[in-house]
Amino acid sequence: MNIELHLKVQDLNARYVQAINDDKLEAWPDFFTENGRYRVTTAENFERDLPLGMIYATSRAMLRDRVRSLRDANVYEAQRYRHIIGSPLIEPGEGRAVHAQTSFMVARIMHTGETTLFATGRYRDHVVLDDGGAASFAEKIVILDSRLIDTLLAIPL
Amino acid sequence: MNIELHLKVQDLNARYVQAINDDKLEAWPDFFTENGRYRVTTAENFERDLPLGMIYATSRAMLRDRVRSLRDANVYEAQRYRHIIGSPLIEPGEGRAVHAQTSFMVARIMHTGETTLFATGRYRDHVVLDDGGAASFAEKIVILDSRLIDTLLAIPL
Amino acid sequence: MNIELHLKVQDLNARYVQAINDDKLEAWPDFFTENGRYRVTTAENFERDLPLGMIYATSRAMLRDRVRSLRDANVYEAQRYRHIIGSPLIEPGEGRAVHAQTSFMVARIMHTGETTLFATGRYRDHVVLDDGGAASFAEKIVILDSRLIDTLLAIPL
Numbered sequence: 001m002n003i004e005l006h007l008k009v010q011d012l013n014a015r016y017v018q019a020i021n022d023d024k025l026e027a028w029p030d031f032f033t034e035n036g037r038y039r040v041t042t043a044e045n046f047e048r049d050l051p052l053g054m055i056y057a058t059s060r061a062m063l064r065d066r067v068r069s070l071r072d073a074n075v076y077e078a079q080r081y082r083h084i085i086g087s088p089l090i091e092p093g094e095g096r097a098v099h100a101q102t103s104f105m106v107a108r109i110m111h112t113g114e115t116t117l118f119a120t121g122r123y124r125d126h127v128v129l130d131d132g133g134a135a136s137f138a139e140k141i142v143i144l145d146s147r148l149i150d151t152l153l154a155i156p157l
Numbered sequence: 158m159n160i161e162l163h164l165k166v167q168d169l170n171a172r173y174v175q176a177i178n179d180d181k182l183e184a185w186p187d188f189f190t191e192n193g194r195y196r197v198t199t200a201e202n203f204e205r206d207l208p209l210g211m212i213y214a215t216s217r218a219m220l221r222d223r224v225r226s227l228r229d230a231n232v233y234e235a236q237r238y239r240h241i242i243g244s245p246l247i248e249p250g251e252g253r254a255v256h257a258q259t260s261f262m263v264a265r266i267m268h269t270g271e272t273t274l275f276a277t278g279r280y281r282d283h284v285v286l287d288d289g290g291a292a293s294f295a296e297k298i299v300i301l302d303s304r305l306i307d308t309l310l311a312i313p314l
Numbered sequence: 315m316n317i318e319l320h321l322k323v324q325d326l327n328a329r330y331v332q333a334i335n336d337d338k339l340e341a342w343p344d345f346f347t348e349n350g351r352y353r354v355t356t357a358e359n360f361e362r363d364l365p366l367g368m369i370y371a372t373s374r375a376m377l378r379d380r381v382r383s384l385r386d387a388n389v390y391e392a393q394r395y396r397h398i399i400g401s402p403l404i405e406p407g408e409g410r411a412v413h414a415q416t417s418f419m420v421a422r423i424m425h426t427g428e429t430t431l432f433a434t435g436r437y438r439d440h441v442v443l444d445d446g447g448a449a450s451f452a453e454k455i456v457i458l459d460s461r462l463i464d465t466l467l468a469i470p471l
Contacts, residue, residue, distance in 0.1 A: 007317055260397065273429075
């Protein structure tokens with residue numbers, strides 16, 4: 001096991017969920033490569049190898065559009081989210097890339113204070129390192145445990 | 158602190174809960190040594206030093222039997238589970254062994270999409286390394302915070 | 315990234331929440347420096363830069379008083395708590411100090427077995443190392459996601 005690589009992915013994950021938790025959505029696309037892919041699907045669909053998820057983006061520009069829509073719709077500010085993620089499981093990929101799987105739980109905190117488990121699942125990530133050693137997502141597949149997807153899943157996960 | 162040892166236990170833990178989360182129960186016994194012990198108990202019983210838990214197995218073979226029963230009863234497939242675990246707290250044991258304590262939360266995701274906190278507690282593990290450096294559980298005590306144990310705790314925790 | 319420093323903060327965090335989870339409240343003040351500051355506030359107040367939180371202590375002695383009150387009021391023993399925390403995000407501070415941010419979820423487990431998400435948020439910590447390399451909190455700000463704070467937040471978080 002490459003310790004430094006492991007901590008690098010762990011750090012990328014921690015910064016990624018912090019940006020979402022802190023409502024810094026505009027920073028969210030920057031965790032992806034220029035042509036980074038982002039997909040949200042269910043475990044059931046993923047296991048059946050159904051290629052399309054509920055949400056699919058294939059570039060940073062598409063992710064930026066998505067953030068802009070969320071801000072326009074004012075849908076995100078109404079509540080807070082808190083991600084807690086596990087330790088990533090890492091497998092070496094080609095070249096300067098790794099595959100990582102990470103469990104997550106997301107709590108939603110309403111204005112009323114009501115706190116519920118909003119989503120659980122795992123990330124299936126393809127992480128690449130640039131020449132300077134900085135890590136970003138070439139692909140992130142968000143695989144939800146539940147089959148029933150809240151419309152609010154429009155928010156970054 | 159031995160960094161490599163720490164990451165080794167963290168990795169064992171991550172693979173262990175991934176196998177359960179991914180419904181790969183047949184792989185579950187392989188995380189234990191041949192005579193590995195697995196016990197589920199409550200914090201209250203544990204603190205009173207009551208030796209027996211609700212569930213007790215003293216070999217990989219017993220764990221395999223348990224998985225077979227679960228598959229026959231078809232009890233596991235009806236819902237999904239998602240474990241999130243903390244960072245392990247490690248103390249050196251004798252020889253190539255360590256004691257580790259790790260907090261966990263388990264969410265249960267029903268077919269209806271309903272997601273609840275199913276179980277919380279801590280693992281009290283005795284981890285051994287074989288000659289090749291591979292880690293496995295010589296003992297895993299699952300100490301549940303709740304005194305009331307759902308019958309479904311038949312599933313691996 | 316300094317790997318050893320990262321693991322040191324991770325270990326401090328893990329021991330801190332274990333002490334609380336194990337109801338070893340008397341050990342809680344010892345995770346702070348002699349003049350360590352402990353504050354509980356809401357994300358809303360924190361973002362508006364409102365300096366005072368619901369709870370504020372500026373020394374280990376004040377934290378000890380707090381634990382004594384909790385024991386006298388017998389308020390803590392009625393239920394159990396389980397913290398799960400994320401990986402800390404670290405920035406170097408002055409000298410032998412670091413700033414760390416860590417997400418947390420706390421579950422409350424009632425005597426009836428009922429388990430709920432009690433609190434979520436993040437720690438904003440100032441961690442210092444003494445000459446022997448031991449880490450403790452010079453400051454811990456507990457920033458809660460919810461605006462509505464349960465009176466039971468008197469317990470250490």
